[in-house]
Amino acid sequence: MSPEFVIASIVTIIGLTTPILLAGLGELITEKSGVLNLGVEGMMLMGAISGFVITALTFNPWLGVIGAAAGGALSSMLFAVLVLQLNSNQVATGLALSIFGTGLSSLIGVSFTGRIVPQFGSIFPDALAKDPILKLFFGYSPLVYFALAMVPLTAWFLKSTRAGLILRAVGENDHSAHSIGYSVTGVRYAAIAFGGAMAGIGGAYFSMVITPMWAEKMTAGRGWIALALVVFAGWRTGRLLAGAYFFGFLMWLELFAKANGFGNSLPFVQAIPSQFWAAMPYVMTVVALTLISSRGNVGASAPACLGKPFLPST
C-alpha cells in the first residue's frame, strides 16, 4: 500500500463519515429528549435541496448551509407539531416525514436539475490544503470541521450545562421534569428542531460538497445509517464519533470491494462481496442493541421515555 493510497482512503472515509456524523449528532439530541424521529432521511433530503436552492440563488454556499439547516428544521416541525401537540404515533409520523421529504425534495429539485452551484473555497491557504500530505488535515470542506467541532460541543452540552441536564431529565423521566416545572413540550420542540437542522446540514453535504449538483434521493439511505449510528453508539457522544468512523470505514470497504480498479491491494476485502460490507453497519447495530438491552452494564442505555408520548395527568 502506497502512502498516496492511504491518504486517498482516509480522505474518502472522512467524506463518507461527515454526513452521518452530522445527522447522527442531531438525532442523538432528539432521542435524548425522549423522541424517536425516523424522519432523518427526509430531513436530510429537505436540507440537501434547501441548501442547493439557496446557494443557486445567492451564489453563497455559507448562506446555503444556513438554508439547509433551516430546511431540515422546518420539515422537522411538521413532525414536532403532530407528535407533541396531537400525541400522534412517533414511529408512523417519522416514517411519514421520510416519505414526505423524499417526495417534496424531488418536486422542488425538478427545476434545478442540471444546475451547478458554487462550492466552498478552502478555509486554509493552498500551501496547506493542496499539499499532498498536509491535505490530510487541512484539505477538507468547512462542513467536515464543523461536524468534528460539534462532537465535543454536544458532549459538553449534554454533560456540563444546565440545559443539557434538563434535556436528559425530560428524556429519562418526563413526568418528574414536568412536575418540577420544566416544559417537556418546549424542550422536545427544541431538540427536534436541532435534529432537523443537523440532518439538513448533513444532507447539504451531498448536494453542496460531494457533488455541486442536485439529484433525486441523493442521500441514498444514509439517513437510516445515521439512525443506526445513534443506537450503535448506545446514545453516547464519544461512541457516536467512533461509530461514525467505523461505519465510514465499512462504507469505504464496500466501495472498495465493488470497484475493480484497485488491483489486488487488499485481497481479503475484495474476496468478500461488497454487499457483506454494506450490510455490516445494520448487522452491527442489531448486535449492539441486543448487547445494550440484554445487560445493563455496557455503560449505555436508551433514554427511558424514547418513543413514548407525554400525557400530563393534569
Added chain:
Amino acid sequence: MRIKLEKRPAPSTFMLIATPIASVLLTMLIGVIVFDAIGIEGERAVIDIFLTPILASYKWQDVAVKAAPLIIIALGLSIGNRAQIWNIGAEGQYVLGALFAAGVGIAAGPTGGPFTLILMILAGIVGGAAWAAIPAFLKTRWDVNEILTSLMLTYVSFQVLGYLVGGPWKDPNGRNFPATAPLPESLTLPILFPGTTVHLGVAIALILPFVFWVLMSKSVFGFQIRVVGSAPHAARHGGFDAKQTIWMALLIGGGMAGLAGALEFTGSLKAINLGFPSGYGFTAIIVAFLGRLNPIGCLIAGFVLAVTYVGGQVAQTTVHIPNSTAGIFQAMMLFFILASDILIRYRVRFIAKKPANSTEAHT
C-alpha cells in the same frame, strides 16, 4: 377563545370512519393549493393522481395489481399494531418472501408445475416469517426494541438480495445485468382475466381481508390481540401470554409480507432485480393506519394508495412532476390521519377566553 379537549366516554365510531375520508379529501385540497403556489397546475395534478386511475378503465388493472401487495402486507401489520408491536420492517420481509420463493423455483428447475408454484408461495410466507422471527426472538428473549431491529434488518435484506441476484442467482443469459432469470410460464401465477395483468394474487388480496375480519372479530386470538394492545394489565390478569402475542404478531406480519413478496414475484414481476424493493412494505404502514387497522378498512385503503401510485405515473407524463411526488400525497394522508386520531378519543370544545388572571392560563 381557546380550544379545550374533553375525553369522550367511549371512542367515537363516527370519527373512526369519517376521519380517513376527510384525510383523503383534505390531502387533495391542500395538494391543489400547494401545487398552484409553486407554479404547477394543481387541479390537473390532483385529478391525475387521485381520479384518472379511477375514471380511466384501462388503468384499473394497474390499480388492482398495485393494491394487492399493499392490502396483504397491511393486514399483517394491523395485527401487530393492534397489539402495540411495531414491525416496520415489512419491506425486508417482503424481499425475503420473494427470495425464498425464487430459491424454491431455482431448486426445482424449469420443469416445475403447479405443485412447485404452491411450494414457492408457501416458501415466501416462511421466508417473511423467518425474517420477522429475528426481531421476535430478540424482543421476547432480551426485550430488544423491535422498531429498530425490524428496520435495520430491512436494509440487511436489500444486501442479501443484491448479493444473490448479482452473484449465485444471476441470469447467465442476462447480459451481466444483476437479475434472476425470468420464471418459466409454468411457475407464474395464472391470469384471472385474459389480456390483462390481473393475476391470482389480486383475488387472494380480495379474499384475505374477510378471513382476517373473521379471525379478529370472532376468534379468541383476535380477542387476545385486542386486549394485549388496549389493556396490557388486564391481559396479564386474563392469562394471555405477552411473549406469545409478540411472536404471533411478528410472525403473521412477516408471513403476510412474505406472501406479498412471493405473489408479486410469481404474479407480476417474474424476475427479481435490484429494483424489487419498491417501498410497498413502508407504504403498507400508511394503508394500515388509513384503514384504521381494520381488515376491511385495509382493503379500501389499499386501493386508495394504489390509485396514488398509478396516478403518480400519470401525472409524471401529463404535468411533468417526478414519480416520487405521489409520496408527498401518501405522506400527507398519513399526517392527517395521525393528526385526527385525537378526535376519536377526545372532543374539541371552543371556549370563550377567560380573564388573564385565571390559574388555567399556565397549563
